[in-house]
Every structure is written in structure tokens, then in C-alpha cells.
Amino acid sequence: MQAHIKGSSVRNGAMWLLVLLGFWRPTAAQHITGEVRVAEGGVLPGVNVVVPGLERGAVTDADGRYLLERLPLGAHTVAFRFIGYVTETRTVVVQADTTVTLDITLQPATLQTDEVVITGAGGHTAMLNRATLSVSTLEARDLDALRGQTLGETLEQLPGVTTLSTGPSIAKPVIRGLHSQRLVVLNAGVPQEGQQWGGEHAPEIDPFAPARIEVVKGAAGVEYGVGAIGGAIRVEPRELPTQAGLGGRLMLNGFSNSRQGAGSVLLEGGSRQVPGFGWRVQGTARKAGDAHTRDYVIGNSAFEEFDANIAAGYHTERFGVDAYYSHFGTELGLYRGAHIGNVDDLLRAIERGEPLVDYDFSFTIDPPKQTIAHDLITLRSHYDFATRDRLELQFGYQRNKRQEFDAHRRFGEPDEDPAFALTLTTQTLEAKLRMAPRGHFFGVAGVSGMNQANRNTESGYLIPNFRALTGGTFARGTWISGPWTAEAGARVDWRWLEAFPRENLSRGDFVRRTHNYASFSGVIGGIWRFASAWSVAANLGSAWRPPGVNELYNFGVHHGTAQFETGDPRLGGERSLNADVTLRHATNRATLETSVYNNHIDGFIYLFPTQEEVVTIRGSFPAFQYQQNDVVLRGLDGSASYRLTSWFTAGLRGSVVRATNLDIDTPLIFMPADRATVSGQVAFPDWGRLHLAALEVEGVFIRKQTRVPTGVDYAEPPDGYALLNLSYHAELHLDNLPLTFSLGVQNLLNTRYRDYLSRFRYFIDDPGRNVVLRLQVPFGTVAR
């Protein structure tokens, strides 16, 4: 590497140019091959052999042999996965122009079988057998291509997932039209508990930390408990190293639109003295200035974020314990022009259609703003019995501190005195017993408990202080035979809620109110692999959630929307019954996954406009009351890719949601518009030091949302729009240092648009063109 640096700058420049364009001298390729056997004797065909870091894979043939072709130089982790057997991983160092032989013997699964079915894995078999419910995943390689964006924006790559955004810095994932309290987000195995009732409250997760994200679409109450009415998002950190070594990676991003810089450093290692001990530390920083639309700066949309996580684990043959701590901290500005006084102000701002002021670009974050600190500790442990059944225990502690600062504050400093501040503390405890396969059957059963406390600090008051105790128990079983998989499960949960609202919701003394809720969740499902490359899965699931404290006790004006919202302490829970059919196809050339669903929700809680306005000294506000109706959300979503030639792959994904309030026969408000994304990827052959180079062009088409209730919204839904995105990515191998980089342009044509699910669409356009540069450098060697 030094030789290159010392070379003449002209020659270097020319080489870099050639390297970047992908035209450099070719070299011979290197491969990994081997045979997979089973402990009982004999070879095992159909095993998925994947390199998760590269998202490359192969399947063993009838003789149990596999070949991973044309791998880049360096250390690679290879995973061997097959249902009914323990997943094995090995790390091998691939040197130039060599073929490494790696044979493996798989042990019969004790316990991880279940995870294989629930947790999607790379490779064809795993995809076809992924789950009875519709599941989409982002693997390490997908995530690397999206690093530096918020979790919401990252998940938007998946079919059926859209975002509810509040300016450029806040993006909330929406799964099949449902979001916030109707989704469960699992971070490192623990349900993430922030102030998720707020549409402008994004999940508090470091975008550089996940190694894998899985989105479960539809009612998933048995696995994920209370709240998983619309689905679940599982965010998994990297697995800890299990062998001695020291390594890490550096990730750097630049975004032109908001002049955002983001970086993350990760260090990890294993111990030679204490075999089985592994550790990791990671630090992330992001800083962005004001974003731009095509025509103007979005005033006060700057943000900054500092995150860190530490993990350590110790594993022996039958016992394992992992500890994980993560801190997420952000300060983010909210567009100033969206800070309005009353409904007349809002209507004037909509009428004007653009900002009142020509803002100058700045990195300064002024009120109105939010600061959020989320700290999470998880302790996970497992023990394998001699019968190969496994006991798992998990403890989680998290504290979410949210402060929101108003634009101005009488008798105080707007910068220092928050308009309100809430601290939500949550402890979770879970025990699971995973049964080893017995014949064709395996299963899991467990109990879980959660203790949650919400406190307002002395300033501000938004939702009352409360304490909630939740407990549940569940059992689920899976039966696999030949092309058939069947599963069934049930769960019971109860919640006790103690809240301290003011009397009659309005001002007055604090009073103590208690509520009890209890209900069950259930699932039955099956998969049929009706042809070698095809499967169809069907799932019928039911989940529930008790009303949120905001829905019970809200009373006041919601800033930004100028709605006067009133809760209803008499609200009952919501129950969903979701039917989902998924068709899957996977070959080396083509993949397809498409689902149709019908999610019927009894007692759907939403804000219904009441006839009379609320008159206050600040003017009048349209009044909304929380109420319950039966609704149904139906839809279709899916993705497909097809490799037309060795160098060209076409892709398509899209989603359609139709949501209806059955009681009053009107569409539901704020549902995602129909959308489709068409992509084409040109892969370049390896040239010299440049590997896996590809150019991708993507067209995103969003229709205008025409299914809206009449007379509720202030402005008509915005027009449909089309965006063009372009990106080039490749790996550059400098000696043993495989450097990954990508250069992309989002909204290449600088199209002016407003999305229906942008909460600021009343005031401003969505951001314009954004040039994104990403670099990733792994260093050291660490086995996993």
C-alpha cells in the first residue's frame, strides 16, 4: 500500500480513475470448496453455505459438495445452515489465486432450529422455508449500502414498509399502514420502549449498529407479545467473535444535501487466554446541517447524534452469557415554520405553500427541537441440558429520556427549559425453554414480564405519569416433514396500568386511575414447498394491544397539527386478526416473494373529528376525540429480482394498502399511497483490485393517495411523484484491506415533491437531490 502512496500523483490519479470506473487489469479468481457431512454419517445435500459479509451463497449438491466462486481476497466467515442441524461458522483466509478446501460436519440441532425457521437466513432453502408469515430482511451487505440513514429510511427498502416522516431527521417505519404502538421493535432481543405513541418520535437506534434487520409483517402477537398488531422489527447487533484475534471496521458517510457527515468505528476481539470470550466496542457520530428542498433551505432541520455500544460474551459448549450496553443520543431541530399557533395560522401557512422566510444554511440547532437519550442494557444467557433442550434467560433495562423544546418560552430560556420532558424506564425479564427436535416436532415455551414507569419532570405535561406491569406466557410448536411445515402457537398476556391524570382530564388535582387488560394471541400457519424452487406459506394470526396512555388521557393541542385531542379513559383494547398468504420462489437466477393479506382490527383506536371547535384564548382548534371502530387493512406487497444475463439484474418491488373504517364505511386517514420501485443493476467483472463493482439505477413511483376521508384533513393529499436514484458501489482491495465504497445520488433529477406521509407536507417540499458517499474499511482479522 505504501508503494502506491509513494508513487507519482499523476500515475496514482490515473490508476484511481481506472479503478473507480472498473477497468483495471483482471487477475485470476479464488474459491472456497468443500463437503458437508453429518455427525450420524453420510453427506448432506441442500445445505445453505453462505458468506454473510458478502451476501454470497451456495447450496450443497447431491454429494454434499459446494463451491463458492470468485471470492474477494481476505478473511471470510462462512456459515453452514440446514434445518435440524446446528449452524456452523468458520473463518478462512483466502489468498490470491487459490482454492481453499473447507469440509464441515454438522451436528443435529438442539435448539437453533426454531430460530432458523423464524429468523430468515441467506440462501434459497432458507428463503423458501423462511416463515409462515411474510418476513423481509436486510442483511449486512444491504445495510452497509444504506448506512448513515435513519432506521426508518433504511427499512423503506423493503416491500410493504413506508415511513411517516417529520422533516429530514425523523422517520418512523410504517408496516402495511400501521406504525407506532401497533409495532414491536426488538433491539438486541429486547422490546425497544421509547415514547412511541408520538408520530414524530422515531425509533432510538444507532443506524450503524445492526448487522441484520428483519421485518415481520402482520399480527405477530405470539412471538412478540402485546402490541405486535401490525408486525415487528427485529434489530440484531453483530455476533461476538468466538475465536482469538483483534479486528474492526471503520465506516464513513457523507451526504451532500444536509452536508451530513457520519462515521462509526468498531473494534472487536476474542481472547486466547479465555477461549470463548469475545468483546466489541463501537462509537458512532452523525452531524447534519439544514436540509434543502429543490428551491429552499428547510430552516432548523439540522441534527446531531452520538451513539456507543459495548458488548461482551462468554460461551462454553453448553453455557453462554452475553452482556450488551448501548447508548443513543440525539438532538434534532424541527422546521421552524411548522411551529404554528392556531388553526388559522395553519391554514395561512398551507395557503402560502412555502416558507415565510428565506432561511440560510446552518448547522445550528435551535428550538423547536428534541433531545433524546436512550440507554439499553441487556443480559442474555443460555444453558443446554444433556437432552439438548435449551433454557434461555434474558434481562433488559432501558431508560428513555425525551425532552422537547418549544420555539419560545415565557420567563425562561427556550434552549434550556423544555416544554416537556419525559423519562420512561422499562425492565423486561424473559425465560424460554426451547425443546430439541423430537421426531418431526420442536417447540418453544416461555414466560415474560415487563415493568414500566413514565415520569414527567417539573416542566411541561403531556401524558400523565404512569406505571404498567405486563406479564405473559406462550408456547409454540413447529412440525416439519418433507415439503411440509406447520406451526401453531398461543399466548396470554395481562397488563395492569396505574396512571395519574388530572381530574376530568382537564386541569385540577392529580388522581389515581387503574386499568386491567388481559387477552390472548394465537397463530396457525403452514408452508408447502410444492416445487423445488417454490413454496407457498399461509398464516392466520391474532394479536392485541391495550390502549396507550395517550389514547386514554390526552388533553390538549397537538403542536404542528393544530388539533385539540381528547383521550377517553373508557377505551378498550384493539384486536387484530390477520390472514396472510405468501408465495416464494428462489433460484440462482430469480427470486420472488409476494404476499396478500387481510388484517381485520376490532376496536381500532383513532382520532375522530368532532363537530364543535374548541375555543381557547389562543383561538379556536378543530376538536378530535379518540374513539374505536372496526377497520380492515387489505393489501399486496412483494419484491422480485431476475438475473437476465451474467451482468444485468432487474428488480421490482411494490406495495398497495387499502384501509377502510367498516363502521362508517370511509377510508382510513394517513395510509401510504401505492408505490412501485423498478431497478436495474449492471455488474462489472472483477478488474485488478476492484471487485463486485456494480451500477444500479432505480426509479421510484408513488401514486397520489386518493382514498382519504372527506372533510378531516386541512389540505388535499399531494400529487404523485417519481424519483430517480443512481448508485455505484465496489470493493477495492489494497493488499489485505478490502475497502468498500459507494457513490450514489438520491433524487438525481432534483424533483420537487411532497409525500402524503410527510407530516410537514402542509408547509414544505421534501428534500431535493442528495449525493451520498460511503466508505467502509475492515481491519485486523477476527473469527466469529
Next chain:
Amino acid sequence: MKRILSFFALSLFLFTMSACDSTEPDDPHAGEEELITRVVLTLTGGGQTVTATADDPDGDGVGIQTETIVLQNGVTYTGSIALFNDLADEPEEENVTAEIEDEDDEHQFFYTVGGSVQNGVTVTITDQDGNGLPVGLDYTVAVANGSTGTGTLNVVLSHYDDGPKNGTDRSDETDIDVTFPLTVQ
């Protein structure tokens, strides 16, 4: 097995230890917002003083009471406006007028007469901020001879935080917006 049991015991210990804090609100004033709960107009002219109050004693939501302003025709009144927060924690925070005076370059009142007396009643702001723009804490109300009838007086207080104050346009941040019934005798 011993190890998992001790882990379980540790988890249970942590769970119960961290579960003891109470969420009961300990401060009766916790979370009181900064509001304007009372607006008082005082008009002096023709040898008498007229006051009218808009009062929303429990803050936003229910029960706003607005008194009728009764004026005599042919009289020009000298007016002032006072704003109060009767829910404030601290006595010095009760008088919001003082804060408007301090930040008069960020505020402006707008007085708009409506109804049948619209043409006979003229409100003129008489005070100015440091930039020579009207504020509206002081004003005059001129009632023309013979223009009796009923109508309304709408009082708006605009806060200028995002867009600059120019003396004529309202802002998008309205601090108060109250309409008083008006009778001219």
C-alpha cells in the same frame, strides 16, 4: 446449570431492585404549561372606565367566559390590554404583559372590529417598539357620533419568531385570539 441459576437469580434481583420507584406525581404544580388564561381590556374615555375580560380559568379546553364591551358613541377611549396566567406557579409569572413589553419587537396586537358597528369604531395603535413598529399594548378606540349597534372586537396577539415583524402582517404563531362582543350605545 448452577451458572444459569445464578444468572437467573441476578436477573430477578435486578428486575425487582429497579422496580421500586414510584410514579406518583409529587408536585401538585407539575407540568403546568405557560398559558395566558385571562385577557383584560381597559378603556378610558368620556369620564368613565370600561373593562372587559376574557377568562379561561382552567386553561385550554373548556369554559372560556368573554364579557361584552359597552361603549358610548361619540367618545374616543384610551385603551390598554393586560394578560395574565392565573395558573402560574410563581406570582411573578402571573403577569404576562410585562414579558410582552420586554419583547415588544417580537409581538404585535391586531384589533379588528366586526359587525354593524364596523365602520363607526376605529382602533389605532399608539405605541411603538424599538424599530418604530406598532405593538398594541396602548391604543385608542374612536367611536363615531351616532354609530350605535352591536358587533365584535377581535384581539389577536402575534408572536414573531420565524418570520420577521413588519408592522402589518400577522405571524403563524398566534399567542391569543379572542373575540369580545361589542355594543355601542
